[in-house]
Amino acid sequence: MQDTSKPGGGSSVAAIVMATILVAVSLYLLRGIVAPFLMAVFLLIVIDGPSRLIRRTIPGMPHYLSVSISVAVILGFFAAIIWVTFTNIELLFSDAETYARRLGEVASAVQSAFGVTIPASLERLTSDVNIPGIVSFVAGWLRSAVSATGFALIYLGFMLASRRSFSRKLSALTDEQGEQKETEHVFDAIRDAVASYIWIQTATGVMIGVLSWLALWALGVPQPIFWAFLIFIASYVPIVGGTVGVFAPALFSLAESGGVTTPLLVLASLQTIQIVIGYAVQPRMQSRSLNIDPIVVLLALALWSMLLGPVGAFLSTPLTVTAMVVMGEFKRTRWIAIMLSDDGQPAQLASEVEEDAPIGG
Template sequence: MNGSSGNSNTGAMVLIAVLLSGTAIYLLQGIITPLLLAVFLLVMVADMAGTLHRWVPKVPLALWTGISVLIIAVAFVVLTLFLIDNLTGLIAGGGNYNAKLNAVLRAAGDLFGVRATPSFESLMDSVQTPEVAGAVVSWLQGGLSAAAFVLIYLGFLLVSQRSFSAKLTILKPTGEGALDVDQIIARIQKAVTGYVSVQTTTGLMIAVASWAVMALIGLPQPIFWAFLIFVASYVPIVGGVVAIFVPALFSVMVFEGFGRPVILLSSLMVIGFVVGNIIQPRMQGVGLNLDPVVVLLSLAFWGVLLGATGAFLSTPLTVAAMAILAEFKTTRWLAVLLSNDGNPYPTKPRRIVRRTRVPV
């Protein structure tokens, strides 16, 4: 009875801790969101710098770290200019879509029995243009402000990285059965970089194949749509589905009839299915070891707490949580539930981090 009561108390305490932590993260998301993105970029910078240092060991690691930061910054600027250029092109050709949109609205009205179908122009006239423009400007300002905070956090993290490592070494627990902090951090870093590597590779596969299909069909700005599909592939499950339907819906406004839009949608769905259900699981292997249901639930959980950033980082955050929970006897059952095979952390003899010398 005492053992059962103890387990119940432990479970209740863990549940309360999760709820309190979730509430704190939600209330402080304005501070936590850029910090998490900065930590994510720090892991990517460290992995890139380490890879470059292994290729050219004569160059100091610190220099490779600076080069890695510069590469990421330049890539961000180039992608931003690329998006602006393609969006400008789409907006410039918007007048050519009016007639097609009116035809689509009439067809939808006939389908649902609506006699007086509104035109696209009348719908646009009902839109409060100043309010929409203000919302767009506010969204852009918020995005730039968030990016600035992320870069500031990243700079401070890079500067304090060495001192933090020294502090962590001092704070490590000692003695028999002590937690292997280095191993936990290494496992989290390996899982995060592995996840990003797999998502990047499979996302490129989907994007390149989608670009080829869209270019063959004649969809305007195929590189832009392929890039959106690539970015959306980092959001598990939902991102790929949404990214496939957006260019297909856009094709309805471009092509006459529904033949090519149907072909486009079918082709994109086949590409997403083959890569997402055959290639991607084989590449992931047992590296992440997350239950598919947990992946979906973590997407919803972190999305509610941290918005779009939480959806983007949902899988790495869940992998990190599973690695930490598996190290404690009272929370290991949670890690078991999160894992795919019930073994989140292989059971093996605990190696001693640092023995405590007893004076004689």
Template sequence: MAIPASITGRNALVFLAVIAGGAALYWMQDILTPLAMAVFLAVMIDSFARVLIERVPRFPKALALPSAIVLSIGMFAGAVWVVTSNGAEFVSQIRDYAPRLNEVIAKVASLVGIKVAPTIGDLINQLNPSKYAGAAAQSLQNFASSAILVLIYLGFIIASRRGFSRKIVALYPHHAERDGAMQLFQRIRNGVEQYLWIQTVTGLMIAVAAWVVMMLLRLDNALFWAFLIFVAAYIPIIGGAIGCILPPLFALVQFPDSFWPALILFGCLELIFFVVGNVIYPRMQGDSLNMDPTVVLLSLAVWGALWGVTGMFLSTPLTVAAMLILAQFDGTRWIAILLSEDGDPSGDSLNRRSPGASGKSPPDKKTGAESSSRQKSTKGA
């Protein structure tokens, strides 16, 4: 069957537009990544505000947004405290870990048949850490400047949110177009909020269970490792690997006389991630995001290549938003269909309100039209 030239040209144009858009995203990553993080944080704060209004009895609506901002700042301060206090203790213990690490290296070398095992000092000298000192300092400087930009963007986004409705009215003077635009915005917002809610709850489950296991095994800095596991849970696939591998490796260093603590910790972490990832997570997620699992992995690689760690962190919300936007146009709907899990990328499942809301879905227009037609026919009869 011959394919019309118009369809071929349109698909080729869409393909070239995707490549050009990816190049623009990569070229402007220093500008766009702080803005994307600020938008993500603004959605999170807005979700907190609506949770306070709808879940807390008689909570003043005027105090919802300021309370959500204070709550977010408190959570950020708590995270900084966990990292600084436990991280400083962890760094101070590295000196004590050096002899133990040499023992672990010697055991591993004997297992693989190496007669003269290198020490940790020899390995560090071979790596030549002075080469990476400048890059590490530059990375810290970039992180600090990006954090300041994120806070600046966030402040302006929160300050300008009141004028959003007026802009929508000016952009879409007709009610039908305006309703469609608002519905698309609500679908994107609900998708991001559902993803944030699910990842936060499952990440807390994994982190608390891992903390209990590490406390039972008396692993040093258990709270620090639990916090890192919770943060890594927001990165699909890679976060689980980091959470399962790093703590057992340091258990080998802390307990050089026996491999059993590290093996027990590794087995318990694998069991925790398996239960949460294969039993609890699918039940909570259902078909809300409607993303193919292969697309989740592919989006992680693509956004990670474009925006680094920030892209990995935001890969799923950005892909959900892109899928919903592409589904609105005939020329790009085929891309949204490929990204979706069930072939219906319209986002009907995201019409349900987010976990922080009351759970009532908006009424179906078609149903309302049918009911009004029935009433008219009844009156005519």
């Protein structure tokens, strides 16, 4: 029997490489359309999880009502993000000049103590803070984010309106009952993989956020709830999110205190939390639930960020797991899925699909 898990001939590999390049170029050129669409699909799965949980908890609840409750919860979460962000950014901007002056004093002290030459660009940054320019930059970034979110929500609205017919469309694609079951099985595997990723990131993000809040509060850092909330949100972005979550509060502490003791304690505390949870607990949970190699997570972050920007960074792991599930269903590409998996058995990802309605139902 032919081993279909191994790469095919040279022509097969060449075809896969060419197809991959074509898809990558297409995604890059159409990222303005594709990125909001993929975010909408992600939000649809996010909504689907609580909706199914509500129906299991309260049998007989109408489908539309469980979806409506789930949508309300998700929208409330996003509203909380917007409120916390804008409230605290306003407070940060109000003291921006003071923070810049203190950073300049710290830089001068470091230069005097160690004989380190401070770059001219850093001196200009700390001595002449352009508040209107910063506000304009942040406003432009927020406009872009709101625009992208608007497109994603429009896509999501149409998806919610048409999701009831999704199962019928899947059935119409194939004539044989076995093929229909296999197609639904693949979609269920993708849904459950993304749902597992959301659960893992949320659970570990809450742990990191709570511990970070306790550390920042104990060290007397102003606005500890905001920084803990920022760390929680950043934890959804692999690798980079953890780095931002460690250095942003430490830099703020340096600017706020003007000394180095508290910032160093903040840096050490947050880094310890990230190492224990972000680099020990989380990868183990991901490898067990998602069956994806940790090094693939890092490479996927770089690849999807290059193709789709911030949305690609946010969705890098779900997109890679989706690709692994799909490629594991075809003989010619199964070897790629094996290489992406953590244990060499990507089929296990789809072996325990919940007996519930498919993503469209």
